Every structure is written in C-alpha cells, then in structure tokens.
Amino acid sequence: MRLIEYADREVLAMDLANLIAGELKNALLSHDTVSFAVPGGTTPGPIFDSLSAANLEWARVQVMLGDERWVAPDHEMSNARLLRNRLLVGRAAEAAFTPFYIDGLTSAEAAETLSPQIESRLPLSVLLLGMGADMHTASLFPGSNGLEAAMAADAPALCPIDVDGQDIGRITLSRRVLEGAMSKHLVIFGDEKRAAVEQAQSLPALQAPIGAVLNEATVHWAP
Numbered sequence: 619m620r621l622i623e624y625a626d627r628e629v630l631a632m633d634l635a636n637l638i639a640g641e642l643k644n645a646l647l648s649h650d651t652v653s654f655a656v657p658g659g660t661t662p663g664p665i666f667d668s669l670s671a672a673n674l675e676w677a678r679v680q681v682m683l684g685d686e687r688w689v690a691p692d693h694e695m696s697n698a699r700l701l702r703n704r705l706l707v708g709r710a711a712e713a714a715f716t717p718f719y720i721d722g723l724t725s726a727e728a729a730e731t732l733s734p735q736i737e738s739r740l741p742l743s744v745l746l747l748g749m750g751a752d753m754h755t756a757s758l759f760p761g762s763n764g765l766e767a768a769m770a771a772d773a774p775a776l777c778p779i780d781v782d783g784q785d786i787g788r789i790t791l792s793r794r795v796l797e798g799a800m801s802k803h804l805v806i807f808g809d810e811k812r813a814a815v816e817q818a819q820s821l822p823a824l825q826a827p828i829g830a831v832l833n834e835a836t837v838h839w840a841p
C-alpha cells in the first residue's frame with residue numbers, strides 16, 4: 619500500500635481526477651475498451667466533477683459501480699443517480715454505464731444475471747474505492763450477510779449483501795474482482811478513516827474487508 623497525503627480535499631479531487639484520467643488514457647492505448655469501477659457514497663462527488671471534464675475517449679470507457687444500494691435509479695440513496703449527476707456528464711456522458719439495479723429483480727437475481735457480463739470486462743483497468751470507518755469497502759461490510767461468499771476466491775463477479783440494521787439491500791463487486799484490478803485507488807478523508815486503513819492491514823479479511831484489497835493500492839488521503 620502506498621499513501622499519498624494532500625493538503626486538502628479540493629486539491630485531492632483535482633489531482634486524483636488527473637491521475638485517473640491519465641491511467642484511463644494509457645489503458646486506451648492498448649485496449650479497444652477499458653473498464654473503470656467507481657464508488658458511491660459522499661466522498662467521490664468532487665473527483666467526479668473534475669474527471670467528467672477530462673479529455674479522453676470516453677466512448678471506449680465502460681463505467682460501473684463498485685457497489686449499489688437496492689433502490690430505483692431516481693432514489694436519493696442510488697449510487698447510479700450520483701454517477702448520472704456527477705460523473706456521466708460533460709465529456710464523460712459518452713461513457714458506457716452498466717447499472718446493477720434491475721427493476722423487478724432481487725439483488726441476488728441481478729447478481730446472477732449480470733455476473734457473466736461483468737466477467738467479460740475483467741480485469742478492471744482502473745478501480746477507485748471508498749471506505750467506511752468500519753473498514754468496509756464497496757458493500758463488503760464486516761459481519762454482513764453474504765460477506766463470506768463475496769470474499770471467496772471463486773466468488774462470482776457480483777454478489778448480494780444484506781447489512782443488519784440497514785433497510786436497503788446491496789449488491790457488490792466481489793473481493794476477487796476488486797483485488798484483480800490493474801490499478802487500484804482508495805480515497806479517504808479524515809483521521810478516523812486513516813487510522814482504520816492502517817489498522818485493517820493487520821486484521822483478518824472478514825473483519826476488515828478493505829485490508830484484503832490494499833495490496834498494490836494507492837491510498838489518497840486528505841484531512
């Protein structure tokens with residue numbers, strides 16, 4: 619794991635967007651299409667704002683989420699909604715986007731339906747992850763229902779997850795998919811998450827799922 623510290627969140631957003639745009643451009647030099655997985659949550663919005671203006675061949679970029687909450691795409695908790703508002707605009711509006719939420723299906727049914735399609739896009743060219751202070755990443759939450767299956771070495775690309783106490787179900791890329799990405803970045807803000815990422819490296823994967831995908835990852839941190 620490599621850690622980059624930034625003076626503030628604004629500088630981080632701009633620098634990280636530039637870095638990712640450069641990696642996508644490089645990957646496009648040797649591939650017809652490239653795959654790019656991104657987090658939901660509150661952290662990545664400003665990164666998306668910068669990245670959406672990047673001058674690259676977005677039509678050859680296949681965007682997907684690292685995880686999705688099981689709500690319709692116009693719901694305020696929808697990660698796809700965040701993407702449509704903040705990333706898939708401007709130049710990046712040309713990118714292909716594969717939503718995970720399928721109306722009328724359960725998250726388990728959608729995971730089964732979509733996994734082969736996601737598999738055909740692996741390895742991910744570039745992966746950007748977020749993390750919670752509880753050391754979850756994507757929807758790999760410690761103690762959640764479905765975690766063991768999603769952490770297994772032979773897990774399908776997409777897995778359903780249910781977190782006790784959360785009304786909304788989830789669907790997530792499995793650990794195998796996250797680990798296999800060609801380039802991995804984690805973005806975190808604040809002291810609590812920084813301490814959590816340090817601690818995660820010495821804990822068992824089921825207790826600290828982020829720890830399982832930090833190998834060769836770059837962690838981008840701002841206060």
Ligand SMILES: O=C(O)C(O)[C@@H](O)[C@H](O)[C@H](O)COP(=O)(O)O
Nearest residue numbers: 657658659660661748749755756
């Ligand atoms: O949809 C989600 O919930 C996520 O993709 C999740 O893994 C997120 O990245 C972290 O929970 C951090 O969330 P914040 O950025 O809001 O702190």
